[in-house]
Structures are given as C-alpha cells and as structure tokens.
Amino acid sequence: MNAPAPDLPMTVPAExxxxxxxIxxxxxxxxxxxxxxxxxxxxKAEFIRRLAGTxxxxxxxTSFVHPKWVPQLADAEELFLAVADLPVSLPVLxxxxxxxDRALALGARRVAVFASATESFARANLNRTVDEALAMFEPVVSRAKAEGVHVRGYLSMxxxxxxxxxxxxxxVVRVCRALLDMxxxxxxxGDTIGVATPGHVTALLAALTGxxxxxxALGVHFHDTYGQALSNTLAALQRGVTTVDASAGGLGGCPYAKSATGNLATEDLVWMLRGLGIDTGIDLGRLVATSVWMAAHLGRPSPSRTVRALSHQEQ
Amino acid sequence: MNAPAPDLPMTVPAExxxxxxxIxxxxxxxxxxxxxxxxxxxxKAEFIRRLAGTxxxxxxxTSFVHPKWVPQLADAEELFLAVADLPVSLPVLxxxxxxxDRALALGARRVAVFASATESFARANLNRTVDEALAMFEPVVSRAKAEGVHVRGYLSMxxxxxxxxxxxxxxVVRVCRALLDMxxxxxxxGDTIGVATPGHVTALLAALTGxxxxxxALGVHFHDTYGQALSNTLAALQRGVTTVDASAGGLGGCPYAKSATGNLATEDLVWMLRGLGIDTGIDLGRLVATSVWMAAHLGRPSPSRTVRALSHQEQ
Structure with a gap:
C-alpha cells in the first residue's frame, strides 16, 4: 500500500x-x-530551533526552578540564551x-507560574497548600506585569x-479566578493524569465562562494517558478555546505517575486541525521530521501515532 | 503516585x-x-469467552473466507462451534x-459482507469493481434475509x-444506499486507513441521513493510525450514532498498510463513554484483564493507552 496521497488529511470543516x-x-x-x-x-537548543522552523x-x-529540584533544567540560562534570537515567543516557567529574577535578567518576555487545583498535588509538587502557593505566586505575577511581561498560569489536576x-x-473555578485576579x-x-472526558471539559469551560x-484567556493541556487527549481537545474547540498545549512527538508526562504516558502529541493535533480546516501555520512534514530526529537522540520511537505513521511511510 | 481513585473516570454527561x-x-x-x-x-475461543464475560x-x-486467502481464519468452523453456546451475538463475515452456506450450516444468526467505497480497494481486496462486488453480495444478502439472519454491510475506505x-x-452515499437497498x-x-477527522465524519453522516x-442503521469503524479514532467517534455520537466498532486492546489493523496501527481500542472507548455517562454494560477492569491476557499470548504489549495505564497500575 503506497503512502497516503498528498491531499491527506482531507479538509472538511465543521461548524x-x-x-x-x-498551539x-x-x-x-x-x-x-x-x-x-x-x-x-x-x-535542546537545536530542537527548539527546528520547532521554530516548522x-x-x-x-x-525552559523552567527557572532550582537545579536541585529538576536536574534536567540546570541549563536554563545557557539554553535560553542559545535560542533567544529566534523570532518566536519563548515562555519560561x-x-x-x-x-x-533569573528570567527577567535574560530578557524573557513571557513567564508562567504553576499552581494546583488540589491540595494533594499542591503538597506533592510545591510542598504548600493551594492558598500558600497562590500567595507565593502573587508577587511574581505582579512584578512580571509591572515589567510588561505576559504571564501564563498553569493549573494542574x-x-x-x-x-x-x-x-x-x-x-477549579476558584483557583482560576485567583490566578486571573492577581x-x-x-x-x-491541565488534566495532569489524563483522566478527563469531553463532558467534563465542557462543564468546566462552561462554569468558567459563566x-x-x-x-x-483559556488554554487546555491534555495528557493522553487514557487516549482521551484529542477528543477532549475537540470538546474544548467546540466551546471556543483557541489555545491548545501540545508536545512535539508526544514527549513527556507527569514525573510522579509512571502511567502518565505523555502530553497530547502536536502532530496528532495538527492532523485533526488540518482536517478541520483550522489554520495553525505549521508544516506537518517538518514537525514529524523534527520529532523523528529528537526520538533518535532519546533512543526510542515517538509515542505519537501520526509521527509513527508518517515516518514509517518515509522509510 | 497511587492508582487513580475508584471513581475515575468522573462521570460528567454532555448534552x-x-x-x-x-459496542x-x-x-x-x-x-x-x-x-x-x-x-x-x-x-481465540477463550478470548471470545472472556470478552463475553466483560x-x-x-x-x-470469525470470517468464512477461503483459508488460502487468510490462513488465520482456517479454523472458522471449529472456532464458531466452540463459542456458539455463549449468550451473546456472534456475527461472522x-x-x-x-x-x-458454511455460516448458515453452523447456525449463525448474524452475518456481514464487506464492500469498498473505492474502486482501488475493491480491486485490491476483492479483485472486482465496486459494482461487481455489490453484485456478488446481492444473492448473499437476499438469501440471508430470507433465512431471517441479520446482515451487516461493512464499507471500507x-x-x-x-x-x-x-x-x-x-x-460513499451511493454504495451505502446500494447495500441498504439489497x-x-x-x-x-470504515475509515480503513485512519485518516478521517471530525468534520468529515459529520459531513458523511449528515449526507447519509439527508x-x-x-x-x-449506521455504525462507525475508526482506525487509530493518526490518533484520530476517538475524536471521530465523539463526532459520530454527536450526530446520534449508537453503534461503534472497537477492538479489545486495540488489536489489529489493515493487512495492506504497515502503518495502519490498529482499530480503536475498546478500553479507550469505554473510558470515554463511562466518563460521558453513556451506558455500555461493560466491566472495564475485566476488559483490561482480558486484553492483558491476550497481549501475553501475542508476546507484545497492548497498544491501548487505557490498557497500559490501568495494567501498569496493577503491577
């Protein structure tokens, strides 16, 4: 069977x-x-450069946490400086x-704080109560805003x-309001453990807009642990959401959950959006090639089905 | 991180x-x-028995094709007789x-024919034109109906x-009409190569009901080659479809396409339906255990994300 014809996926918009x-x-x-x-x-810098090229x-x-928390992020300064010339937005946590302070010193123009909707995860991830974490973020957000820096608030669980x-x-609505108010x-x-289904997504978005x-002001961040990420995204699009988080090649997951097998793969999302006639400006072929390149560095195949299907055909 | 609490997925119906x-x-x-x-x-018989127990x-x-076409199906008679006592519907191709003749001789009460919406696949799969294949099915369907047997028409591509x-x-509408008329x-x-996206699903269903x-009378059969199967299913449910094909553990694919990595996994579908409060009568834990058992026989892990997530947690 030959590779899919170049006009795949077919573009058939939905109302x-x-x-x-x-993205x-x-x-x-x-x-x-x-x-x-x-x-x-x-x-990492080459990965970001290739992603920008898609x-x-x-x-x-990157994330400016203390290196002792996450050794993978000890290179935050070096990495940020290596890509700061790219003509794209480069948010940092x-x-x-x-x-x-570290982010502003390097000229970052977009930052993100990360809160939790539950006490259990606030304790596990931040060693604080939900409200203590919000209190910690308040001066961060107000200083960033005073510097004219865009602030994203991640909300886990x-x-x-x-x-x-x-x-x-x-x-969840209470913590969202607190983050917006600050x-x-x-x-x-975030559906950090990937358990949500479309009715729940719709209900949360309706409560927030209500x-x-x-x-x-709302983005969605789904994990594919139970295979639900893309249908949840469709439900969010149907409620008017236009910002969707995704991870090239489906990289990542939750470090505290072995079974949290990863973020929504950007390629699977782009395939759906392209089929729906929704503009993303992304070159899917280049994105797949970038994820194949990264997978080779990591020594394992990408979990993205679209990456596997399209890269298989190229072999 | 502990296993998800027993009330997951949360049930939040959608309108x-x-x-x-x-299923x-x-x-x-x-x-x-x-x-x-x-x-x-x-x-295979034990697999069907365990599936019925879920x-x-x-x-x-099974499928009553000539064994020289598909050696995996040479045991059709033996298998059908081994499970015929189960109190479930057991359609055969x-x-x-x-x-x-072979199916009726064994007492099958549900049969299925398999047509193609495209000339290329009719030629590849059946060595006939679309209309020649329909002509071949016509006497099959009319004899089955005369025997009071339920007939499903599969439509590929x-x-x-x-x-x-x-x-x-x-x-596609033309071939659907021909199958219903006979x-x-x-x-x-069927989205045999897994390329569909939700707008296309909606458009086809609207054209058919129009x-x-x-x-x-309509079921949907999605493949997860590009990760789209569950979002396409959601789009079909939103158009009122109540019959969804799925494969326990995500087994299978299209034998002519290396990259067609499989059918929609029943477990991923059940997770979504359970979250939406849609009744299926299926015990998800038993289903996961059945797919884990089958995966052990096949010597490779299930591609279903829900199977992987839930079986991981049990280890």
Missing part, C-alpha cells in the same frame, strides 16, 4: 469551531524535563521571585487527582 | 449524546486476523454464497483511500 488555533508547544520543556536522560543544552509560534523553552479522585468544578493573562487548564472568564 | 451505545467488538476477528502469528483456535453483547467471531486520496461523500440491516462506515438513511 462552530474557531478559524485559527494557537503552545511544550515538548522542549515539559517533554524533556520528564525524560530520564539528561539531554545536553545544545541538543511554523510554531509559541515554544516553551518561574516558580518564585528568584526564578523571575483540573479534572481528576490521583489521591482525591474527581476534582469539583467550583474548586494578573495572569492566560490560564492553561463566572465571567473570557474564553480567549 | 446531545445518546444514552446508550452498543461491536471486532478484536477476535479483525484484530487477530491481522496478527502475523497464527493464534490457535482454543486461544458484558460485551456483540462479538464478531461471509464474502460470498459459499461462505454464507469511506473517508480516504491510499491510492485515490480523499473519497467524495456522494460516492437488504443490509446495518452498515459499518439521503433518508436512519442513523440507527
């Missing part, structure tokens, strides 16, 4: 979906951070004021939590 | 979806037929009148074709 989606690429940070292997900074416009670069089970929607420009609603949050 | 979905389980036939290894009939009500058992590219919707009780719309086909 009620946005005309354009911005927030997290593979270089969220993805590589959760790999066992330490990837050299020069390889047409991606927002590529999360900052856990606290010290991290913000928005749907299910491995210790607490289902996470009540009002609990000045976050956008939120990323509470006055503009949908333009 | 406009059916209350109940019937047409194809793993034992479509799945094992496409495995390189020849699985002994006794193992609450699945429709389990495709019949390519022609000789196959129908309903969205994209590896030789022809995009498949025009009117071309007496098929239900159709299974042409007077009741949605209750």
């Amino acid at each position: 009620g979906l946005p005309a354009r989606v911005r 927030h690429e997290v593979g270089a940070r969220d993805g590589l951070q959760n790999e066992k292997a330490i990837v050299p900074a020069v390889v 047409g991606l416009t927002t590529i999360e670069a 900052v856990p606290n004021e010290r991290g913000l 928005c749907f299910g939590d491995p210790w607490e089970g289902a996470v009540p929607v009002p609990q 000045g976050c420009d956008e939120l990323s609603l 509470a006055g949050v503009p949908v333009s | 406009g979806l059916p209350a109940r979905v019937r 047409h389980e194809v793993g034992a036939r479509d799945g094992l037929q496409n495995e390189k290894a020849i699985v002994p009939a006794v193992v 609450g699945l009500t429709t389990i495709e058992a 019949v390519p022609n009148e000789r196959g129908l 309903c969205f994209g074709d590896p030789w022809e590219g995009a498949v025009p919707v009117p071309q 007496g098929c009780d239900e159709l299974s719309l 042409a007077g086909v009741p949605v209750s």
Whole structure:
C-alpha cells in the first residue's frame, strides 16, 4: 500500500469551531524535563530551533526552578540564551521571585507560574497548600506585569487527582479566578493524569465562562494517558478555546505517575486541525521530521501515532 | 503516585449524546486476523469467552473466507462451534454464497459482507469493481434475509483511500444506499486507513441521513493510525450514532498498510463513554484483564493507552 496521497488529511470543516488555533508547544520543556536522560543544552537548543522552523509560534523553552529540584533544567540560562534570537515567543516557567529574577535578567518576555487545583498535588509538587502557593505566586505575577511581561498560569489536576479522585468544578473555578485576579493573562487548564472526558471539559469551560472568564484567556493541556487527549481537545474547540498545549512527538508526562504516558502529541493535533480546516501555520512534514530526529537522540520511537505513521511511510 | 481513585473516570454527561451505545467488538476477528502469528483456535475461543464475560453483547467471531486467502481464519468452523453456546451475538463475515452456506450450516444468526467505497480497494481486496462486488453480495444478502439472519454491510475506505486520496461523500452515499437497498440491516462506515477527522465524519453522516438513511442503521469503524479514532467517534455520537466498532486492546489493523496501527481500542472507548455517562454494560477492569491476557499470548504489549495505564497500575 503506497503512502497516503498528498491531499491527506482531507479538509472538511465543521461548524462552530474557531478559524485559527494557537498551539503552545511544550515538548522542549515539559517533554524533556520528564525524560530520564539528561539531554545536553545544545541538543535542546537545536530542537527548539527546528520547532521554530516548522511554523510554531509559541515554544516553551525552559523552567527557572532550582537545579536541585529538576536536574534536567540546570541549563536554563545557557539554553535560553542559545535560542533567544529566534523570532518566536519563548515562555519560561518561574516558580518564585528568584526564578523571575533569573528570567527577567535574560530578557524573557513571557513567564508562567504553576499552581494546583488540589491540595494533594499542591503538597506533592510545591510542598504548600493551594492558598500558600497562590500567595507565593502573587508577587511574581505582579512584578512580571509591572515589567510588561505576559504571564501564563498553569493549573494542574483540573479534572481528576490521583489521591482525591474527581476534582469539583467550583474548586477549579476558584483557583482560576485567583490566578486571573492577581494578573495572569492566560490560564492553561491541565488534566495532569489524563483522566478527563469531553463532558467534563465542557462543564468546566462552561462554569468558567459563566463566572465571567473570557474564553480567549483559556488554554487546555491534555495528557493522553487514557487516549482521551484529542477528543477532549475537540470538546474544548467546540466551546471556543483557541489555545491548545501540545508536545512535539508526544514527549513527556507527569514525573510522579509512571502511567502518565505523555502530553497530547502536536502532530496528532495538527492532523485533526488540518482536517478541520483550522489554520495553525505549521508544516506537518517538518514537525514529524523534527520529532523523528529528537526520538533518535532519546533512543526510542515517538509515542505519537501520526509521527509513527508518517515516518514509517518515509522509510 | 497511587492508582487513580475508584471513581475515575468522573462521570460528567454532555448534552446531545445518546444514552446508550452498543459496542461491536471486532478484536477476535479483525484484530487477530491481522496478527502475523497464527493464534490457535482454543486461544481465540477463550478470548471470545472472556470478552463475553466483560458484558460485551456483540462479538464478531470469525470470517468464512477461503483459508488460502487468510490462513488465520482456517479454523472458522471449529472456532464458531466452540463459542456458539455463549449468550451473546456472534456475527461472522461471509464474502460470498459459499461462505454464507458454511455460516448458515453452523447456525449463525448474524452475518456481514464487506464492500469498498473505492474502486482501488475493491480491486485490491476483492479483485472486482465496486459494482461487481455489490453484485456478488446481492444473492448473499437476499438469501440471508430470507433465512431471517441479520446482515451487516461493512464499507471500507469511506473517508480516504491510499491510492485515490480523499473519497467524495456522494460516492460513499451511493454504495451505502446500494447495500441498504439489497437488504443490509446495518452498515459499518470504515475509515480503513485512519485518516478521517471530525468534520468529515459529520459531513458523511449528515449526507447519509439527508439521503433518508436512519442513523440507527449506521455504525462507525475508526482506525487509530493518526490518533484520530476517538475524536471521530465523539463526532459520530454527536450526530446520534449508537453503534461503534472497537477492538479489545486495540488489536489489529489493515493487512495492506504497515502503518495502519490498529482499530480503536475498546478500553479507550469505554473510558470515554463511562466518563460521558453513556451506558455500555461493560466491566472495564475485566476488559483490561482480558486484553492483558491476550497481549501475553501475542508476546507484545497492548497498544491501548487505557490498557497500559490501568495494567501498569496493577503491577
């Protein structure tokens, strides 16, 4: 059987979906951070450079956490400087004021804080209560805003939590409101353990917009642990969401959950969006080639089905 | 990180979806037929028996094609007799009148014919034109109906074709109409190479219902080659489809396409349906255990993400 004809996927738009989606690429940070292997900074920089060459416009670069927490991120300064010339947005994570200082010193124009919707994960990830973590972020966000820097607020465990089970929607709405009220420009609603299904996604988005949050301030961040990431994304698009987090090649996962097999693969998302006629500006062939190149560095095949299907055909 | 709490996935229904979905389980036939290894009939029978124990009500058992075409199916009679006592529907494939004779002689009450929406695949799979294949099926369907037997019509390549590219919707509607007009009780719309996206699914279903086909006569059969199967299923549910084909553990694929990595995994589908509050009557834990058992026989892990996530946690 020959390779698919070049007009695949067929483009057949669906009603009620946005005309354009911005993909927030997290593979270089969220993805590589959760790999066992330490990837050299020069390889990370080349990965980001290749990702920028695919047409991606927002590529999360690194995280200014203390190296003793995450050894994979000890090269944050070196890496950021190596890619700072690229004509794309390069958000970086900052856990606290010290991290913000480091990011601002390098000229970062977009930063992100990372909160939790549940007490259990706030304790596990940040060793704080939810409100203590919010209090820690408040001066980070206000200083960043005073510097004219764009701030994203990540919110983990928005749907299910491995210790607490289902996470009540009002609990998530409360933390979202707190992050927006302190000045976050956008939120990323994370299904950290990948358990959400489309009705839950719709319900959370409806509750947030019902509470006055503009949908333009909301991004979604799904994990494919149970194979649900793309159908959840479709449900979010149907509610007007236009910012979707994804990871090239499906890199990454949750370091605390062996079974959290990874983020939504950017290629699988681009395939769907292209089929739906939703503009992303991304060259899928280049993106697949980039993920194949990264997979070779990591010594294992990409978990993205689209990468596997298209790279198989090229062999 | 502990195993997910027992109330996962959370159940949050969505508007406009059916209350109940019937899963047409194809793993034992479509799945094992496409495995390189020849699985002994006794193992296939035990697989079907375990699948029936999970609450699945429709389990495709085998195919009465000539053994020289598909050696994996040379045990069709032996296998069918070994499971005929189970209190579930056991559809079998019949390519022609000789196959129908064999199925009827064993007491089969549900049969299926398999047509193609494209000339290229009709030629590759059946060595006939589309219309020659329909002419071959006509006496099969009319004799089955005269015997009071339920007939399903499989239709391959309903969205994209590896030789022809995009498949025009009117071309698919024409073959669907022909199958229904000759007496098929239900159709299974196949995305054989896994390239469809949700807008295309919606457009085909709208065209079919617009042409007077009741949605209750339509099932969908998606492959996960590009990771699109579950989002396409969601789009089909939103159009009122209540019959979904899936393969336990994600077994199978298209024998003519190396990259066609398999059918939609039943477990991933059940996870989504359970989250949406859509009744399937299936015990997910038992189903995962069955797929883990089968994967051990095949000597490789299940490609289903839900199977991997839940079985990992049990270790």
